[in-house]
Amino acid sequence: MTKTIPFKRAAANLAATLCTVLGVMSTVPAVAQTQTLAQPQSEAALIAHGEYLARAGDCIACHTAASGKPFAGGLKFDTPIGAIYSTNITPAHDTGIGAWTFAQFDRAVRAGVKPNGDTLYPAMPYPSYARLSDDDMHALYAYFTKGVAPVEQKNRAVDIVWPLSMRWPLGVWRHLFAPQPVAFDAKHYDDPVLARGAYLVQGLGHCGACHTPRAATMQERALSDTDGPAFLAGGASIDGWVPSSLRGNPRTGVGAWSEADLVQFLKTGRTQHSAAFGGMTDVVQHSMQHMSDADLTAIARYLKTLPSNDAQETPYAYDDTAARALRSGDATAPGAAVYRDNCTACHRSDGRGYNRVFPALGGNPVVQGKDATSLIHVLLTGSTLAGTQTAPSSFTMPPFGWRLNDQEVADVSNFVRHSWGNAGSTVSADDVARVRKTVKVEPPPMPPGASLGH
Template identity: 40%
Template sequence: MRRWSGKGLGLAGRVGLAAVALLLSRAVVHAQSVDANEPIAERGRYLAVAADCAACHTAPGGGKPFAGGYGIASPLGAIYSTNITPSRDFGIGTYSEAQFGRALREGIRGDGAHLYPAMPYTSYTKLTDADVHALYVYFMTDVKPVEAPARRTVLPFPYNIRATMAVWNALFLDDRRFEPESGKSVAVNRGHYLAYALAHCDTCHTPRNVMMAEMGGRALGGASLSSWYAPNITSDPKSGLGGWSDDDLARYLKTGDVPGKAQAGGPMAEAVEHSLQYLNDDDIRAIVAYIKQVPAIADAADKAPRDTYGKPSDREAAYRGLDARALVRGERLFTGECAACHRPTGTGSPDGYYPQLFHNTAVGAARPDNLISTILMGVRREVGGHTVYMPGFGSGSYVDSLSDQDIADISTYVEQQFGNPAVRVSAEEVTLIRTGGPKPLIARLGAFAVPGMIAGVLMLAGAALLVLRRVGKKP
């Protein structure tokens, strides 16, 4: 067979042929480069799922993936997530890998502006270099760019001054990479990395100090999360998860539902729906192994495990009108609004779709935040193509919307009949939860907070300088 050499084409033809050959060679190199990155990109995709990026960076109601616009509730106001698609105009398309890593680990955008810690860079700072690289490859090669700006965050003064976050970071950001703990198993260390560096469990479940920084001495000990309460998930048998079996905890992480114990709502339902259900079984078991050995933190208010309170009601005859006048207001409201699904006995539906109310962590907790939030906002989570839904009764648009007093009365009845009898709910507590939950000191101080932070940094710097001078004067 003769090999065609292109002779006889003339100068222009040979130049054209050379250009085509060059383009083809570049195409082959590009294809090889993309193919070489595919395993890295796939790894990055899994890491992005484990880090729950889509939950916060995708607007509800059909928003495009990673295009931002989700409003993250905070005591200082709603913080809207940014567009993290590779759009060069509206996303992170111009970011170098170093800029991407700095945003993840230090909370500093490509343009040098500071992010608020609603973006959990305080946890992502523990990510390894290899995982940052995999995430970068995934977002730059596999995520489709969305050419639209995300909704801007507008906080009240002085929190709208992003530069103040430099002071906060200087005081509170522990900018260290994850290091496996000697003496711990491979599974426990893997679970630790997954729970902290990726799933950022600490950002919700660890209480915060007056400046909204995590209290390391009470890691995973439970914390207010706007209207919801992220419970204690340490190994304490009463206040935490010490009494849960490994299978119970694994099922909860994968499905958000453990009949006769707990159901996920609010932010935890989002974590299950967008992240945890997609983790492989080995990683779920690693998280379980880590959580089950977290040092116990006990709360004196917890007299028994949250899932051990209550029993079925025996007052079904009263709901049939035989003794209607004997019903307290909360009980009457319960019969009209709740009993159709959860049954008058509180046993829920036979298939478990509507959960039982007794032996339920939301009802047995020492504080009623999650019960109130569930009634106000409802529950929605989709796991394995199966949607769990309960309407919220606190919305004015819902036909059966309830007042704060109504919800307080229902909550008190449910607590007394099916849950923790020590808990009684007032209309003022419902109002507080409806309006975003307890406000930390930094939110209440308002304009005085930032000057206080700066003064604190200056005082620390002055004290350090004084110590250095004294040390220098010693013979």
């Protein structure tokens, strides 16, 4: 079974593809130790801190296969030329990292180089991890070598034929596009809370791996806010999902969200504005909900400092025209009848949904995004918002692709993208057909003895 981890799969795709075209060997020196531990910690405290950092980095999402043992690897990543599999990072001596020294562990995480000198596929987001502090690296090492149960499980070889399976071209990509490990410079930020947020977003959280656009050679166009407005400006479609902008764009980003909204979203996956979907549901489940309020606040405060990268984008303003028409029984607008029959129970005729339960559609950044792929995907396949520690209820949107044709999906997509003040681009039946080919469309599970009533 292949689990969808969109941003890391994109990096894997890039690495495998580059293996076919690059031809220069490069090397990387051992990671320079730029700091020393601030103060001695007990081993238990160091392991506990490492566990927290591993959650913040969402390590378990990639290094645990479906129904597999934690961190034992084996999760499949499909690439254009074959599959690669995540590795065993438990402290098993023979098949995991139990025999690794700290220097070897550090070099793999921050520089992307295995103990034997091979470059890791950048499905491992080492371009972001390059800025992790020495203190945090020591804590992570302590956790993965002493706080994780060892699992003797061999790593799976890549399913890529030779010569495409050669590793050395990855070193070229790393040399060109991955920064050498350097200490994070907190002096760029005049507030220690902002500095902490920047450190988490740019480093351990590796948010840019998904939410930053990539160049033709698939490296992130920016690794921090100092690199320009491309940073966190939204990613390209991966596995049928389009990561949204995390900048202050008033419609397609989080410009209309408050700091409290962002904290709530990271902690629960839901706000009055939107709900998590696709790979972000894994991030909330495995990572963000387990982080401290202080760290979530730091992340939110930092994101709120990033200005919009689109000067032409106007602020959202609610328009009740569609709501009044639906309430009066007028469903003559294209897609209105489909919306009335399938969507109003949860999202209401006014498009405002139910706070923290069913997300609003009016003003929703995903609904108004320039690329409607995510909206189409959700309509076709449905989505489940799993419960979290502080929001235990789980809510599921059923799939509609099994009974709505491409034109009907396009019509209802356009209805929500052009109603309640939204200003999205127009969706065609051909757009829906393209997405349908890439996703698995199934009817919802039915209780025993029930019928779909064809």
